[in-house]
Amino acid sequence: MPPFGLLPMRAWASLFSQVLRPSGLVCVREVHFQSQGTRDLSPQQMVVREKILDMVVGCFKRHGAKRLDTPAFELKEMLTEKYGEDSGLIYDLKDQGGELLSLRYDLTVPFARYLAMYKVKKMKRYQVGKVWRRESPTIVQGRYREFCQCDFDIAGQFDPMIPDAECLKIMCEILSGLQLGDFLIKVNDRRILDGMLAVCGVPESKFHAICSSIDKLGKISWNDVRHEMVAKKGLAPEVADRIGDYVQCHGGVSLVEEMFQDSRLSQNKQALEGLGDLKLLFEYLTLFGIAEKISFDLSLARGLDYYTGVIYEAVLLQTPAQAEESFNVGSVAAGGRYDGLVGMFGPRGHKVPCVGLSIGVERIFAIVEQRMKTSGQKIRTTETQVFVATPQKNFLHERLKLISELWDAGIKAELLYKNNPKLLTQLHYCEQMGIPLVVIIGEQELKEGVIKLRSVASREEVAIKRENLVAEIQKTLSES
C-alpha cells in the first residue's frame, strides 16, 4: 500500500551483495547477468524472510483475515489515476498484441479492483506478494525495483473507527513481536490536514504541493520546509507561519482536545469530522492498551492519492547506540483509510469503504539481517537432521537403502552423491552444514545387524539395532 519497502540503504545494499551471498563467491556484475535494481535472494536471506513473514502472517490470521492472491500484472487502465505523481514508476508490458498490461505497483489497487470486479461488500483479507516500481537506481541509491509487501485490509461499511483501531493494534503486535526496538506510530487524518491548510489560507490548488513539503519534516528542519513553501511554492510568509504552528505539534489525545478548541481549526467542518474520529480512535486505542504508542502528528501527510481519512505511519525509535551506526530505518509500516478507491472501478457505483496497512517487510528484513551480521549469528539454510555416512568403499547400496527408509519415515536426511566418499569428508560436511546426527554403516555394522548413531556436536557414538533405526532417531531428535 504505501510507497516504502523499496528503500534499503547503502548499509544493506552492501550487506546483500557481500555478506549474505554464498560465501566466498563474488558477483560478477560487469557481465550484466541481471536487471538493474533487482536481485536474487540467497538461501540465507530466504530463511530470514520466511521467519519474518510467518510472524506477520500469523498476526494477520490471529485477526481473522483470509488470504487473497492477484496476478502480477493488471490491465494498464486499472492502475491509471490511482498513484498521482508516482504513476511514472509503473512498469508496462510490451504490446505484443492484445491488451495493454502493467505490473502491479502495490497490493491495494488490485484488492480494490477485486472488490469492484466481484462486487464484494465486506472482506478482511491479507496478501503477501511482490510489487514492482521503476525507480531509477541512479537517482535513488539502493532502492530495489522488485520488493515484497504484506498487506492487511478491512473492507466494508462498519461503525466508525473500530476497524481503524484494529489496524493500529495489528501494527503494534507485529512491531512488538519482531522485537525491532521501541517504535512510535504517527497518526493524522486527511480531513484534518486539508482543513488545516484551508484555515491557514493555502489556496486549494496548492494543497498537494504544500503537503509534499510538509511530508519532509523530520528529514529536514522546519526552517528549510518553510523556506521551500515560501521561496519555491509561492506561499505567503504569514500563511507558512500559521502552518508551522500546527505541523510542529504532536501529542496524544490531549492534543486532539486542544485542536477542538483551536479558534481557526474549529471553524472547519472537515477538520472537525477528522478530530471527532481521532478522539474516538484514541478511546479504542486506550482499550487496546496501545495509546501510548500513538502520536497525533499534524505533519504526517503520506504521499498516495487514495487516502481519504485516518492515515498512519510507524517509525522505529533509535537508541543512541543505533544512531551512531548511522543505520537509518525510517518508516516500517503504514496505511490509512481509502473510502473512494473501490468506487473508481465500478461503472455501476459499487462503493466500499476500506482501511488497511502495509508492513514494510523489506526494511524489517534488512534490520534483522544487519542484526544477525553484527551478532555473528550463523544461519542454517537446510533443515537436515541426519546424514548417512560410511567409512568404507562400495557401500553406496547400503547407504541408499538406509536413507530411503529415513525419507519414508519423514526424517530429513542427506548423503554425498559419491560412490566412495571419505569418512572425514562426510563428517566435515555435517559440521559445516550444522547437521546434528550421523548414521554410520560399515562392514562390521552390516555383519552385526547394527548401525552407529553419532552426535556431531559431542562426537559420541552408540550402536543401535538396524531394525530400530527409525525409532531411535526419532527418539533422539525429539529429545534434543
Added chain:
Amino acid sequence: MPPFGLLPMRAWASLFSQVLRPSGLVCVREVHFQSQGTRDLSPQQMVVREKILDMVVGCFKRHGAKRLDTPAFELKEMLTEKYGEDSGLIYDLKDQGGELLSLRYDLTVPFARYLAMYKVKKMKRYQVGKVWRRESPTIVQGRYREFCQCDFDIAGQFDPMIPDAECLKIMCEILSGLQLGDFLIKVNDRRILDGMLAVCGVPESKFHAICSSIDKLGKISWNDVRHEMVAKKGLAPEVADRIGDYVQCHGGVSLVEEMFQDSRLSQNKQALEGLGDLKLLFEYLTLFGIAEKISFDLSLARGLDYYTGVIYEAVLLQTPAQAEESFNVGSVAAGGRYDGLVGMFGPRGHKVPCVGLSIGVERIFAIVEQRMKTSGQKIRTTETQVFVATPQKNFLHERLKLISELWDAGIKAELLYKNNPKLLTQLHYCEQMGIPLVVIIGEQELKEGVIKLRSVASREEVAIKRENLVAEIQKTLSES
C-alpha cells in the same frame, strides 16, 4: 521447468470461476477488469494451495534443499535461445528506457543464470514461484498465462545417476503423499532417443520435427503419428516403421537389457551411454523401493531444448470411474538432466551439470479442488478460534478490552465491527465461519466478574472467572 502447469481443463476453468468464487458472487467479466488468461485466487483456493505447497516444500526440505528466489523479470537476452519453439510465448516488458526485460518463463533458466552469475559449483535448491507464458487463450482453451511452479534441482559434478535417482524418489514421495491415486513415471534419455532416430535412418535435420511427432503418442494413436511422420514430415515409410518398433516399447529394467541386445541400437555410442545410465538408475530405484513405479518408455521426448540426458514425466493413472468423469489430468510432474544450460551463460566457460524436476502444482490444485467439490467438503478460510460477543447494547468497550487480551495471548479472535450488534447475528456469524468458541459478556457477567464460554457446536455454555479467561480458552482449545 517443463511446459505444463498452465494446462487446466474446461472442468476446472468452470470450477474456478463458479464454485470457488466468493459464494453468490458473479464475475462481471464483460467490464474487463482483468487481463485475459489471468485470475485472482480466492481465499478458498489459497487454503488448498497452501496445504499442497506445504507438503511439496516439506518434501524438498526432507531432501536437504535450500530455498532460492529470483526476480520476476530477467534481462531479455538471458532467456533467448533456451526454449526453442516456445520462445514466442515469453512476455517482454515495454522499453521504458534502459534494459530490455522479459518475465521469466520457468524457474530453471533463472536458476542456471544464478549458478553462472555467482560461479556456484554445487547446490541443491528449491524454488516456488510464479512464471508467465503468453499462451493464446483462444487457441489453447483454459490455459492460464500466470501459474505457479515448484522446482527442485541438484547442480554439481557427482557420480552418475545418484542425484537423478533422488529426483525420481522425490516425485514418488510427493505424488504418494498427496494421495492423487495411482501414478507412473515414464523415463527415457535424450541420448537413447537421438541414437534411436539415427539408427532408424532419420536425417539429423529432422530429429526435432520427428521428436515432436513422437511426443504426441498417447494423445493420438501410433497410426496417426506414423501418418504425420510420413505425409507431413516426409519420412520414408520404412524409417517410420522402424521408429514404430521402438516407440511402442515400454517396460522395466528388462527392456533396458533388451535394448542393449538390440542389433541396431547397440551400434550407436550415444544410445549405449544412455542405456548404461538407465541400467544404473534402475539399480538405485530398486534400492529406493520405487522401481515398479517407473516405466522405461521410448516414446517420451519432452519439448524443451535444454535436456541432455535422462528425462522423466509422471502421469496419473485413471481408475475407470475417473475416466468416466472425463477429467483428464495428464502430466503432473516432470524433469530431466540439463548439463549444458549453465555453460550457455558463462563467457568464461563455467559449466555445471544439473538435474531437476518440477511439480505441476496447478494441475494438482485442480484435482484436489475438484475432489473437494465432489465430496462437498467445506473449506474454512480463516483460523479464528474465538468470537467475542455480547447480548447487550453499549458493550463495545468491554468487547474491545476482552478481545485485546485474547490477541495478546496469541488467540485468534474476531468480533463484529458494530457498536450494538444483535446476539443472533453474532452467533450466526460463528456458525457460518466455523468458529468453534464464543466468549459472551453482558451486564450480569460484568457484575459477577465472570464471562460465558460457549461451544458453537454443542451450544453448551459455562461460566468462568474473568481472570481465568485466557487460561480456560487455551485449555479448551488444546483439548478439542
